[in-house]
Amino acid sequence: MLNKPLFYRSSYLAIALLLLISPLCRAYNIHSKPTLERIAETKTITLGYQDDAFPFSYIESQHPAGYSIDICNKIVDALKVKLKIKDLKVRWVKSSTASQFVLIKNHVTDMMCIPAFYSEARHQQAEFTLPFFFSSTRFITRKNNHTDTIHDLAGHSVLVKSGTIYVEQLHQLNKMNDLNLNIELDNNNNAAFHNIESGESPALISSYVLLKGMMTLAPNPDEFEISDEVFSQPIPAGLLLPLNDRDFKSFVDDTMKLILISKDFTNLYQHWFMSPIPPKAINLNIPMSTALKALISATSNDTN
Template sequence: MAWPAIGAPEALTGTLAKIEDAGVIVIGYREAEPPFSFQKSDGTVVGFSIDLCMRIVERVREQLGRDDIVVEYVVATPATRFILVKNGMIDLECAATTNNAERRELVDYSYPHFMTATHFVSRRADNIESVADLAGRSVASASGTVNIDQLNALNRAQNLNIAVMPTKSNEDAFDLVVTGRASAFVMDGILLAAMVAETPDPSIYVLSTDTLSRPEPYGLLLKHGDTAFKTLVNETLESIYTSGDIDAIYAKWFTSPIPPRGTNLNLPLSSDLAAAFRTPVEYLE
């Protein structure tokens, strides 16, 4: 495809200079965060966010005139992702990371590539239908996420006496619900839906209609203040979005069978996200 022109600086700086010197672009990914970023049984890293980042890698190669730039993958967990980006240990975090003002003090975000609200998942047999029903129960959420902060804030504000159970990963938190050690797991609705869909019997679990937040956007993470690299990233995404290429990429991951079990999330593009793709802008709320 025809990429937007980006004026080459007299001398490369920041992330682009780092990539040029090393001949490597380092991508941060999740081991198990379908459909955004995950590792298949053969070790291949795939997902919706990864596909977008691979298009950015193509643009970097073109910008630098270096077809030999290779991709290195580094695991970036909810607890480590911001440190890895801030310290330059990864050049681009390609997963499902919510954009908010506090986090923008540490890192920069690309244009949004998804939107979701915070929900909780529980076992259907427990009949937990609302946030109020969580009162006095044990509820899991992954450390380093906005979701656990929202859960703690709600717990204090409404005096729910919830026993909050921090975990290292989303998988650990969901396992607490599966094994009955927690009554619920609080996380982004889309990620919960994907995890439930991958279980042997999804009917055992129910995703809440109650939310702990309004819909918020995900963005790709990059180093704070790196204007040249951020411009490249955003102009690449804008080209993908406004050309219509995003339709096929979205359909591949949200309305088609995906690895490892051929699960189809059957999640059509929402009107809000479609509008964000038509006119991409930075999310600064």
């Protein structure tokens, strides 16, 4: 059995609730205009997206699409009302998991519309919105590898996407359990999964939801399996916002509260995780987690 690292024993729902009621207090950055003021002046909001994070953020018909993209669009609709700008322009900037923090820090984007899984180290680089998903860390492998646990991978090379929280998790597991893993980094989920398909690499470590998305998109999904073994409790995923901008974070979080407790959110979740997703009619069949239900309940109580 794996030794349980510290992050495994953490209460990520408690982190989510902390983000709900108490944004971090930081010194205001005098070198940049507040985000809301800048958006009002330019009548443009700049949003980041990924093309390899199905079903959260990917490209469909040459446009960003996905669960987190839909949530961002709802926030933009609320922003149009707040700023009284009906023709607010949306500019999309392609990002990666690793570059998203640089884009936010340098104000290249106003908000990242991709699933940013929370960690304390990441929270020092950017603000997180309220979570809209929770997912644990697992690995995917080909069934014919007969790999059931992380110990079966001991001494082998494993893939993990650069810039993710899974890199840190894997290093901790490797050290605490003396697995002698060779950790290889890739910067694209689709390319990493191709290495699993070809047999070049035995396993890819990521969040369960992203792994299931990759598997269901594969030509032969039955050839793969996702580990039952988990390396973390369900981790909250939110959108990234700039540091030191309390007004913008407050607006986005207030909007997120209304989104989470609305009937539209239930329909949105059902569309992306419990229904066939066009055009390939892929059904991920991932019921809403206990952690997300608890957050919605707490948000509803707080709002009322």
